[in-house]
Amino acid sequence: MKKYKCKIKGLDCVNCANELEEALRKITVIDNVNISFMAEKLTFECEEENKDVALENITKVIKKEEPDVTIEEV
Amino acid sequence: MDKKMINKLIRIIISFFLVLISLLVNLDNVKIILCIISYVVVSYDVILKAFRNIIRGRVFDENFLMSIATIGAFFISEFIEAVAVMLFYQIGELFQSYAVGKSRKSVAKLMDIRPDYANVVRDGEIVVVDPDEVSVKEIILIKPGEKIPLDGVVIEGNSTLNTLTLTGESMPREVIVGDEVLSGCVNNTGILKLEVRKEFGESTVSKILDLVENASSRKANSENFITKFARYYTPIVVIIAVILAIFPPLLFNLSFNDWLYRALSFLVVSCPCALVISIPLSFFGGIGAASKIGVLVKGSNYLEALSDTKIIVCDKTGTLTEGVFKVQKVCSVGISDDELLKYAVYSEVYSNHPISISLKEAYNKKIDKNLVTATKEISGKGILATVDGKEVLVGNEKLMREYRVKYTKSKEVGTVIYVAIDNQFVGFIIIADKIKEDAYKAVKLFRENNVDKIIMLTGDLDSISKEVSKKLNLDAYYSELLPQDKVKIVEDLISKKDSKSKLVFMGDGINDAPVLALADIGVAMGGVGSDAAIEASDIVIMSDELSKLANAIKISKKTMKIVRENIIFAISVKVFVLLLSAAGIISMWLAVFADVGVSVLAILNAIRILRVKGY
Numbered sequence: 001m002k003k004y005k006c007k008i009k010g011l012d013c014v015n016c017a018n019e020l021e022e023a024l025r026k027i028t029v030i031d032n033v034n035i036s037f038m039a040e041k042l043t044f045e046c047e048e049e050n051k052d053v054a055l056e057n058i059t060k061v062i063k064k065e066e067p068d069v070t071i072e073e074v
Numbered sequence: 075m076d077k078k079m080i081n082k083l084i085r086i087i088i089s090f091f092l093v094l095i096s097l098l099v100n101l102d103n104v105k106i107i108l109c110i111i112s113y114v115v116v117s118y119d120v121i122l123k124a125f126r127n128i129i130r131g132r133v134f135d136e137n138f139l140m141s142i143a144t145i146g147a148f149f150i151s152e153f154i155e156a157v158a159v160m161l162f163y164q165i166g167e168l169f170q171s172y173a174v175g176k177s178r179k180s181v182a183k184l185m186d187i188r189p190d191y192a193n194v195v196r197d198g199e200i201v202v203v204d205p206d207e208v209s210v211k212e213i214i215l216i217k218p219g220e221k222i223p224l225d226g227v228v229i230e231g232n233s234t235l236n237t238l239t240l241t242g243e244s245m246p247r248e249v250i251v252g253d254e255v256l257s258g259c260v261n262n263t264g265i266l267k268l269e270v271r272k273e274f275g276e277s278t279v280s281k282i283l284d285l286v287e288n289a290s291s292r293k294a295n296s297e298n299f300i301t302k303f304a305r306y307y308t309p310i311v312v313i314i315a316v317i318l319a320i321f322p323p324l325l326f327n328l329s330f331n332d333w334l335y336r337a338l339s340f341l342v343v344s345c346p347c348a349l350v351i352s353i354p355l356s357f358f359g360g361i362g363a364a365s366k367i368g369v370l371v372k373g374s375n376y377l378e379a380l381s382d383t384k385i386i387v388c389d390k391t392g393t394l395t396e397g398v399f400k401v402q403k404v405c406s407v408g409i410s411d412d413e414l415l416k417y418a419v420y421s422e423v424y425s426n427h428p429i430s431i432s433l434k435e436a437y438n439k440k441i442d443k444n445l446v447t448a449t450k451e452i453s454g455k456g457i458l459a460t461v462d463g464k465e466v467l468v469g470n471e472k473l474m475r476e477y478r479v480k481y482t483k484s485k486e487v488g489t490v491i492y493v494a495i496d497n498q499f500v501g502f503i504i505i506a507d508k509i510k511e512d513a514y515k516a517v518k519l520f521r522e523n524n525v526d527k528i529i530m531l532t533g534d535l536d537s538i539s540k541e542v543s544k545k546l547n548l549d550a551y552y553s554e555l556l557p558q559d560k561v562k563i564v565e566d567l568i569s570k571k572d573s574k575s576k577l578v579f580m581g582d583g584i585n586d587a588p589v590l591a592l593a594d595i596g597v598a599m600g601g602v603g604s605d606a607a608i609e610a611s612d613i614v615i616m617s618d619e620l621s622k623l624a625n626a627i628k629i630s631k632k633t634m635k636i637v638r639e640n641i642i643f644a645i646s647v648k649v650f651v652l653l654l655s656a657a658g659i660i661s662m663w664l665a666v667f668a669d670v671g672v673s674v675l676a677i678l679n680a681i682r683i684l685r686v687k688g689y
Contacts, residue, residue: 014350014353015301018301037351039291
């Protein structure tokens with residue numbers, strides 16, 4: 001398992017952040033998803049070989065839940 | 075303000091003027107048209123979002139609820155009301171994003187230690203690169219005024235470093251060739267050349283930033299409470315609104331328009347967002363304020379727990395005391411103190427024992443080695459030396475007894491060095507670890523912040539521990555402990571206290587990892603650069619000052635006070651407004667005014683934490 005960090009922008013409020021976090025939790029290839037609204041950070045863990053699949057899934061969920069939100073890996 | 079916010083502000087202003095004009099117009103049709111235009115200008119983004127979300131089946135979406143409430147108001151001919159509600163709502167949203175952006179920026183500024191570039195020496199030339207691109211063993215150059223980008227060792231030059239942003243310590247630190255320096259410090263005076271020891275990702279500055287940025291991911295109990303509250307609040311309010319709109323008119327034959335209006339007022343205050351934001355904002359501010367004074371808190375939950383600190387357990391050496399042995403006292407008999415010290419130092423001149431090092435430090439004058447003609451170490455006892463033609467004995471009591479010197483026994487605590495010249499006792503020197511000046515201040519501050527018990531644990535001798543404990547006026551001490559004993563004592567203390575009061579353990583983080591993990595809050599001191607300490611602890615104090623913990627407790631108490639104020643204030647105003655709306659006493663726009671007002675006040679209250687000075 002490796003930890004990855006993304007900058008997450010465009011979230012309106014803490015509630016939306018919490019709800020998006022819940023939705024992201026359902027993605028099976030990633031673990032320990034966390035969104036910090038104040039720090040504008042999305043962190044998650046996954047196996048190194050699954051990273052691309054994970055990011056793809058995350059982007060998909062975000063597009064569905066919060067279309068205005070963008071992520072950028074750091 | 076960014077583009078998005080300016081755009082919103084312009085829309086609010088235009089809409090505000092349109093609605094003002096509509097108030098002055100007498101023609102009904104023109105009035106309605108002006109209101110509709112004004113409404114569309116201020117709320118089209120909300121309505122678009124509402125539409126998008128409702129397709130996805132989100133009934134309890136705030137945009138949707140606001141749209142329903144205001145469009146409903148249009149239907150019962152409350153045109154100005156509808157616009158006013160949207161206007162206030164948007165002003166609240168604008169203020170919220172402005173406040174959040176502002177506090178993000180000020181916290182980022184507090185943690186302004188990220189270096190932007192590194193001057194690396196490659197093939198004899200200086201190249202400016204991203205710190206990420208420098209590898210271990212490369213040579214970097216730091217000019218005065220620049221931040222040190224990576225951890226390394228000085229190989230050329232000397233300078234003073236400003237470690238303020240890193241440790242909260244305002245005294246500049248002097249560095250010379252051979253010294254290790256940490257990234258994040260600012261080079262003050264001279265040009266330094268460093269050999270890089272750690273890659274940027276592994277460097278101190280990266281670790282600290284990582285720690286602070288991740289801090290808000292460990293949520294405090296009050297944050298979880300408010301999240302839960304938000305989850306139930308909206309559905310409950312919406313259901314009551316539906317009941318209000320349907321049943322009273324049906325059952326009691328009351329005016330449908332009147333009760334629909336009351337129900338719509340409910341929808342207006344059904345969004346918990348504004349309330350929810352002020353809590354993480356407070357914790358974010360508290361963690362930011364703590365890092366400003368050089369205390370890194372690893373999570374909101376630890377900041378919350380810190381405010382209930384009742385028992386502080388600390389390690390002695392290096393935490394309460396300086397951890398360096400120093401000459402504390404020189405007691406001469408028949409000769410001057412200076413002379414006594416001189417003979418002791420000369421006799422020990424060839425020794426590298428910690429005792430002789432502290433003697434040399436205290437003497438601090440040039441030593442003429444030619445005067446020392448012979449030295450002989452007497453194992454476990456001391457030294458016999460010939461200095462300036464005289465036979466000097468320097469050592470412990472055993473040495474004095476072996477040479478049948480008549481000596482006076484010292485009553486002082488510490489390591490005692492007896493000195494005799496030509497078999498004549500001339501006095502003794504006390505070498506001991508010194509209590510930190512800061513420790514006295516810290517104990518006082520702990521007490522001021524309602525800490526009930528301060529307990530010291532140490533592996534040191536009982537006599538020395540007793541002295542330290544007495545001088546600092548501690549509540550208890552345990553001496554001559556092995557590491558596993560410490561674990562046992564802390565376990566015992568934890569089982570005896572009630573779960574609401576918290577136990578803090580403070581140590582240097584190197585040998586106490588198990589105890590750090592066991593305590594409610596583990597605090598590592600002087601932790602910069604020590605991976606083990608940062609890993610094992612919940613809070614890291616970057617300098618070696620104990621009083622920083624007391625200040626962090628103060629910040630945590632302030633944070634918690636503000637959090638509680640906000641929770642109670644916001645919830646009671648919400649409930650109050652709901653009651654008044656249900657009773658039909660206040661109008662819809664007053665309801666939204668109260669709701670937005672509460673969130674603005676809560677946010678302003680939260681931001682206060684960042685502004686506090688004097689920790």
